[in-house]
Amino acid sequence: MKILLGSDPELFVFKGGAPISAHGMVDGSKEHPLIVQDGAVQVDGMALEYNTDPATTLEQWEHNHVSVQKQLKKMLKRGLSLEATPTAFFAEEVFNTTPAEALELGCEPDYNAYTGMSNPKPNAKVKFRTGAGHIHVGWTEGADIKDPFHLGECRALTKALDMYLGMPSITMDADAQRRQLYGKAGCFRPKSYGLEYRTLSNFWVKDKKLRAWAYQNTHKAIKYALSKNNSVPNWVKKVINENNVGNAAYYSNAYNIPRIL
Numbered sequence: 001m002k003i004l005l006g007s008d009p010e011l012f013v014f015k016g017g018a019p020i021s022a023h024g025m026v027d028g029s030k031e032h033p034l035i036v037q038d039g040a041v042q043v044d045g046m047a048l049e050y051n052t053d054p055a056t057t058l059e060q061w062e063h064n065h066v067s068v069q070k071q072l073k074k075m076l077k078r079g080l081s082l083e084a085t086p087t088a089f090f091a092e093e094v095f096n097t098t099p100a101e102a103l104e105l106g107c108e109p110d111y112n113a114y115t116g117m118s119n120p121k122p123n124a125k126v127k128f129r130t131g132a133g134h135i136h137v138g139w140t141e142g143a144d145i146k147d148p149f150h151l152g153e154c155r156a157l158t159k160a161l162d163m164y165l166g167m168p169s170i171t172m173d174a175d176a177q178r179r180q181l182y183g184k185a186g187c188f189r190p191k192s193y194g195l196e197y198r199t200l201s202n203f204w205v206k207d208k209k210l211r212a213w214a215y216q217n218t219h220k221a222i223k224y225a226l227s228k229n230n231s232v233p234n235w236v237k238k239v240i241n242e243n244n245v246g247n248a249a250y251y252s253n254a255y256n257i258p259r260i261l
Contacts, residue, residue, distance in 0.1 A: 004054035004138035004193070005061060005218060009205045010047040010131040011072075012088040014081045019088040021046045021098045026075050030107075039068035041075070045105070046090065046098060046129050048072060048082065054138055061215045062208060069205075086175040086201035089128045105181065110198050113158035113186035114237060116151070122181040130178040131202040135165070135218055138193040145190040154195040157225045158188040159232040164221035165214065166199040166240045168259040170248035172210070173203035185240035199240065213260050220258070 013022045028034030028042030033051060040051040050068045055061035073082055109118040137157065143150045162185050178201055187198040197218075204210040224230055239247045252259050 001139055002056065003219065003222060004056060004136075005215060006052050006054045006136035006138070007065070007134060007205075007214075008049055008051045008136070008196075009084065009133045009202045010044055010049045011082045011084055011202065011205075012047050012129075012131055013076065014083050015079060019046075019083075019085075019090055019094075020080075021090070021094055022048045023098055026072070036071045037067060038064040041068065041072045046094075047088075047131060054136075055215075058212060058215050062211055065205065065211055084133075084202040084206045085131060086173055086203055087128050087130055087177040092127070095127065108189070110187055110189045110196075112184070113155040113162075113188055115186075116155065119184070119187060126181065128177065130181050130183070132182060132198065133200045133202040133204050133214075135161075135197045135200065135214060136191065136193075137161075137195055137197065137218065137222065138191075139222075141193060143190075143192050143194075145192060151190055154188055154190045155186075156230065157195060157222065158186055158197060159236070160221040160225040160230065161197045161218065162186060162199060162240060163232050163236045163255075164217040164224065164257055165197070167236050167248055168217070168252040168257050169200055169203070170239060170243060170245055171252065171259050173201050174243065174245050175201060175203075176243040179241070179243060183240075185237040209260055213258065217258060 012019045022043055026034060026041050026043055030042060033040035033042040039053050042049050050072050052064035052068055055064055105122045111118050166185060183199050183201060189196040204214040
């Protein structure tokens with residue numbers, strides 16, 4: 001089976017140590033991303049998002065991230081920087097001067113792999129925004145995203161991704177603030193090519209070791225989901241939703257699930 005991995009991390013723009021709205025900073029949008037070499041870039045609310053082309057190897061995955069991040073940074077004005085922070089707290093005046101459409105959250109629904117139901121729309125009235133690090137897994141083409149069989153595959157793989165990515169990530173990203181809006185266990189969107197795993201924040205895009213961890217553990221989750229004994233223990237969901245760092249470390253070690261120490 002040929003596996004393709006892509007991503008769409010969100011990064012915040014900082015000026016003088018404080019986050020500012022990225023609205024209007026690049027030409028790309030959610031509907032019409034700006035295509036660049038090895039991926040695409042776009043404005044996503046108050047953040048900037050970059051997309052990486054599907055990769056079949058770790059080397060290609062790393063190349064795509066470095067390439068698109070570098071291009072996005074060059075689009076910023078002097079004195080601005082990009083930060084992969086899971087939560088960004090904006091000054092009140094930033095919210096007051098940002099267009100309403102850029103403040104919206106949850107325009108498209110995502111789903112809970114454990115219940116099969118759509119997740120509640122997040123509260124856009126909070127005075128912070130969150131940065132995601134979604135991973136796209138492709139294993140098919142032209143699948144009907146409402147087909148029960150495809151949804152079943154997506155739900156099973158999402159639970160395995162919780163075990164190999166979501167749960168151990170708590171030891172590297174203990175930011176509980178983001179989970180008020182996004183990042184609960186089992187969060188996914190079905191895609192015609194596979195799925196979008198939406199539990200992780202953007203913490204893993206910061207450096208080469210973390211990007212390699214995300215790639216390799218995604219493949220471990222896929223292997224686990226395809227195995228005969230592929231049930232995911234109930235504690236996986238509990239650890240993620242409770243943001244329990246101690247239990248995340250304990251279970252990662254007990255089940256030999258790799259993490260960056």
